[in-house]
Amino acid sequence: MVKERLASFICGALVACGKESVFLVDVRVKGTARISKVEVLVDTDTGISIATCLLVNRCLIDVFEESEDVKSLVGDDYELTVSSPGIGEPIMNVRQYIRHTGHLLRLQYTDQDNVMHEAVGRLLTAEVLGVAAPFIVLEPIIERKGKKGVHSEPVRLELSCIKRAVVEVEF
Structure with missing residues (x-):
């Protein structure tokens, strides 16, 4: 439930930030009661650069900070990481x-x-x-x-x- 709601929010944020070519592969939420670790895996149809991951990270941080809905899902203290899927990861998005x-x-x-x-x-x-x-x-x-x-x-x-x-x- 948390993962699906967060994924929906992230997809909307990508469009709002002008990153329509970037698509969400997966979102993983881990952590303790004190701090959540949110890992966002993204890609494009032609591959994603580190610079694009950094821009997406900045965009998501800005949007996360403004959203009470996101804070209710991950808490006030969280770590956000945006990266591409690693080698050996299964295909998750068509x-x-x-x-x-x-x-x-x-x-x-x-x-x-x-x-x-x-x-x-x-x-x-x-x-x-x-x-x-x-x-x-x-x-x-x-x-x-x-x-x-x-x-x-x-x-x-x-x-x-x-x-x-x-x-x-x-x-």
């Missing part, structure tokens, strides 16, 4: 698929029989905004021990079937 087009993903998904599968592949396309059934197209890579992976035919996966997606680090 717009992140756009951002990671061309990258390698590790997915857990269910098929039409509701059987869980895992796949690693290159994200070729992400049709996730303004469509009735958002989907991605993944070029699976069949992993072989000690050898380079073999590419197979691209697969279309609806987002409703994807249970977890993580961007893989490539070397």
